[in-house]
Amino acid sequence: xxxxxxxxIVFLLTALLIVVSALFVVTARNLVHAALWLIATFAGMAVxxxxxxxxxxxxxxxxxx
Numbered sequence: 001x002x003x004x005x006x007x008x009i010v011f012l013l014t015a016l017l018i019v020v021s022a023l024f025v026v027t028a029r030n031l032v033h034a035a036l037w038l039i040a041t042f043a044g045m046a047v048x049x050x051x052x053x054x055x056x057x058x059x060x061x062x063x064x065x
Contacts, residue, residue, distance in 0.1 A: 011051055018044035
């Protein structure tokens, strides 16, 4: 059985964070809470861009949104 390396673990945790926070964005009743969950979703996307060695896109993701 092959053990996952660190990048696979980071990817899976980040993907889980993105899915859960996106669900909370949709189901939040308070607009401020939805915005905070949206920030968490965007931060997770930036981490995925870093994993893909797309640092510029990660920076744009953080700065623009």
